[in-house]
Amino acid sequence: MAESATLKVGSLERMRMYENVVVSAAWLADRLGDEETSVIDVRDGWEFDGIGHVPGAASVPFAEFRSETGDEGMLPGAETWESLLSAAGVGPEDHLVAYDDTHGVFAARFLVTAELYGHPPDRLHLLDGDYSAWNQAHETTSDAPARATTDYVVREPAHSPLVEYETVAEALDDDGTVIVDTREPREYDEGHLPDAVNVDWRDLVDDETRGLKPEAELRSILDDAGITPVRRVLLYCNTARRISHTYVVLRSLGYEDVGFYEGSLTEWTERGGPVETA
Structure with a gap:
């Protein structure tokens, strides 16, 4: 082949x-x-x-x-x-x-x-x-679950989305990559990675249904920010919680090349990475 x-x-x-x-x-x-x-x-x-x-x-x-x-x-x-x-x-x-x-x-x-x-x-x-x-x-309960315990063992993932500091640093000058800050606009204004775009993870959530916004609306929000499926996407926040939600959303929309910078801004600043302000 x-x-x-x-x-x-x-x-x-x-x-x-x-x-x-x-x-x-x-x-x-x-x-x-x-x-x-x-x-x-x-x-x-x-x-x-x-x-x-x-x-x-x-x-x-x-x-x-x-x-x-x-x-x-x-x-x-x-x-x-x-x-x-x-x-x-x-x-x-x-x-x-x-x-x-x-x-x-x-x-x-x-x-x-x-x-x-x-x-x-x-x-x-x-x-x-x-x-x-x-x-x-739907029905809820306060009863304890009846599932028996297991002997769960971790495995090596077939594909890991994790990216390291060096990968993100090299991507700063790559037009084929979009770096996404998933924090609140206030936090973004106070300091963010150079040329990162800001899409607050909450922008993808419908406050009334408490779930995701309709797919067409999600794609419109992402497209407007330049976060398209043809580009590599690198996600960060502060401590890898908020990027988890955006990661799941992008995967559900069929985005293939999504990098998960677990160290996020916490590690980035500790290692002296460049930061821009609004």
């Missing part, structure tokens, strides 16, 4: 991996009770227990799957991740559906972490709309 044809096949395979990244409440409702579907609630434990949760969901609070070793927001470590998913009853090939009550930004971080630790990308799903949206039309 010619190299160009091989690349095309690989590209199509990656696109299929992300076909069902964002799923509706109806999609999830049809799969509740399925042994191969693990629903993960990343809110605080008191919310899970006191307010209620999606039936069968396991509680994996956001604070438990981020590093606490001085690099706040970074990956929690393989052993920690294995322990969390084993306790939640997650199997190696399960469909993981994550939700929070903050428009999906914390749930997206969970899903990106799962991808980086080797869970199959085609089995990672963000609930479109958060717990508040689910609660309006």
